[in-house]
Amino acid sequence: xxxxxxxxxxxxxxxxxxxxxxxxxxxxxxxxxxxxxxxxxxxxxxxxxxxxxxxxxxxxxxxxxxxxxxxxxxxxxxxxxxxxxxxxxxxxxxxxxxxxxxxxxxxxxxxxxxxxxxxxxxxxxxxxxxxxxxxxxxxxxxxxxxxxxxxxxxxxxxxxxxxxxxxxxxxxxxxxxxxxxxxxxxxxxxxxxxxxxxxxxxxxxxxxxxxxxxxxxxxxxxxxxxxxxxxxxxxxxxxxxxxxxxxxxxxxxxxxxxxxxxxxxxxxxxxxxxxxxxxxxxxxxxxxxxxxxxxxxxxxxxxxxxxxxxxxxxxxxxxxxxxxxxxxxxxxxxxxxxxxxxxxxxxxxxxxxxxxxxxxxxxxxxxxxxxxxxxxxxxxxxxxxxx
Numbered sequence: 001x002x003x004x005x006x007x008x009x010x011x012x013x014x015x016x017x018x019x020x021x022x023x024x025x026x027x028x029x030x031x032x033x034x035x036x037x038x039x040x041x042x043x044x045x046x047x048x049x050x051x052x053x054x055x056x057x058x059x060x061x062x063x064x065x066x067x068x069x070x071x072x073x074x075x076x077x078x079x080x081x082x083x084x085x086x087x088x089x090x091x092x093x094x095x096x097x098x099x100x101x102x103x104x105x106x107x108x109x110x111x112x113x114x115x116x117x118x119x120x121x122x123x124x125x126x127x128x129x130x131x132x133x134x135x136x137x138x139x140x141x142x143x144x145x146x147x148x149x150x151x152x153x154x155x156x157x158x159x160x161x162x163x164x165x166x167x168x169x170x171x172x173x174x175x176x177x178x179x180x181x182x183x184x185x186x187x188x189x190x191x192x193x194x195x196x197x198x199x200x201x202x203x204x205x206x207x208x209x210x211x212x213x214x215x216x217x218x219x220x221x222x223x224x225x226x227x228x229x230x231x232x233x234x235x236x237x238x239x240x241x242x243x244x245x246x247x248x249x250x251x252x253x254x255x256x257x258x259x260x261x262x263x264x265x266x267x268x269x270x271x272x273x274x275x276x277x278x279x280x281x282x283x284x285x286x287x288x289x290x291x292x293x294x295x296x297x298x299x300x301x302x303x304x305x306x307x308x309x310x311x312x313x314x315x316x317x318x319x320x321x322x323x324x325x326x327x328x329x330x331x332x333x334x335x336x337x338x339x340x341x342x343x344x345x346x347x348x349x350x351x352x353x354x355x356x357x358x359x360x361x362x363x364x365x366x367x368x369x370x371x372x373x374x375x376x377x378x379x380x381x382x383x384x385x386x387x
Contacts, residue, residue, distance in 0.1 A: 001292060002027035005034040008172035008375040015371050017277065017378070018318060021306035030292045033301065038280075039294070040301040044314075044327065047307035049289050050300050051334030056281040057087040058337065064282075064297055072179060075169060075186045081229035084237070084337065091336060097222055098230060098340060101211035107343050110144065114348060117143055118355035125387060129366040132383040137246040138239075140352050144344070145238035149231060150207025151196060162189040163236045171374040193228045208234070234341070242345050244275030244379030245331075246352055251369045251383060252320055253353070259361065261353045265322035266346060269353075271329035272320050277305035278376035279333055304330045305378065360387050 004027075006013055006020050013020060021042060024031045029046035030039050041047045050056060060066075068076050079085050083094040121136050142156045151159070165185035168178045197209060204210035209231060212222055222230065249269035253259070283298040294300065307330040309317040314326045332339040339345070357363065366384045373381075 001030045001032050001039060003032040003034055007035055009373070011373065014373055014375055017305060017375070018309055021303060021309060022318075025306060025310065028292075029290050030300075036301060038299045038301055039292070040303050040306075041289075042303050042306040042310075043312065044307040044310035044330065045312070046290060047302045047304060047330050048327075048334060050281055050302050051279070051330070051337070053281075053287060053289065053335075055285040055287045056283050056300065058085050058281065059087045060282055061284065061297055072183060074183050074190070075166070075179075077225075078186055078190060078229050078232060081223075081226045082233050083230070084233060088336070093220060094222070094226065094230065095336070095340065097212065097215045098234075100215050101208050102340055102344075104343060106148070106208075107347060110148065110344070111347060111351065113147065114140070114144055114351045115355060118352050119359070122355065122359045125360070127387070129384050129386045132250060132385045133243070133247050133380060134382075136352070136356065137250070137383065138243050140246065141239035141242035141345075141348055144348060145235055148208050148238070148344075149234060150200065150205060150209045151231075151235070155192070158188070158192070159235055160239070161185065162192075163240060166232075167236055167240055167377070168374075171377060173374065189232055190228055193231050194224070197224065197227050197231070237339070238341050238344070240377075241275040241339075242348055244377065245270060245345070246349060247369075247380045247383050248273040248275065248378070249349065249353065250356070250385075251365075251380060253357075254363065254365050254385070256320060258320075258322055259357045260322070261350065261357060262322065263350065264324060266349050266353070267329065268320060268322050268324050269349065270331045270346075271308045271314075271324075273378070274305055274308060274329070274331035275377060275379055276331070277378050278303055302330070304333075363387055 004024050025042045029043040030041055033040045041050045083091050083098065086094065117140060121139055125135060138160060139156065142160055143153055146153050146156055146159065162185040165181045166189065169182045197213070200209045201213055204213065212227055212230065215221065252269060252273055279302045281300050281302065283294045283296055283300065286295050311317050314324070332342045363385055366386050369380050369383050371381065372379055
């Protein structure tokens, strides 16, 4: 496979990674990214295949597991129980328990509350230019996932701060300062969830935490550590990606003067400028995908943002088309790790965008949006608008 060098912290790349993806894809379905020292799937078909191949997974092979520095142990202790990082049978058990509490009926029942929340937030919009991220894109998913889980909404600022610090451990510009902030956030988040779970054990209510506590699969329940990690995962994943998708989507729509929100338009927003651009897999058994062979212990990065812009999968993929038809985008992952929150994310996006443009038909940008200096996440620093 061809080799490419591209710093993931280069400002030009961060602002627009898609030209690099196009160059890399022109050399084949896989390329070697020097800075990450690993193979990358860059076509839609290759990303799709790697995400679904059962000879690969998220767990590091035991013989390759790195030594965890003592200072970082709290973060990785939480990660050790995350279904996002586990494979069967542990993953199967955890996911089945979560899905029992994360039903389509539960999600659909949130629609009226999401709609009212959006109206309440819009009622508070100022008349002067303001940041739509902090006024709308952040609180919508944070409040929704807080209500779903049953944690206090008045702690949403803490939840957002802890979540942002923890997910920073996955970005390219990780530093000792970022690690220290993540550990502090992990400890605070864990203590908060432990106390709240204990409250719910004594006084269960109609929320996701209570449902998870009561959920059983073949006589097994989630341990307290598993409950804590699962709630942290759902809170982190339940808002982080949706915040970025909503912000990126509003930017895209305003730049093109598009106001009509349909289901195909929402899917195109998710495809066109997704919030997560890289998701890795470990190879467990020697395997060949397309013309490329991999051995046990290899690691492959699925470039979700690149797969979504593959011209073999989508006509004029670098054009935003709100009526587009085509294969399922890669933004929610695939295989057994397909995002459990995808239905909720789609519902939030549809309602939030519809309500925003119905209430604010003259919404417009007041400055050119800039993406945050992070990779492999992809979201705006702020989104300054006026009504």
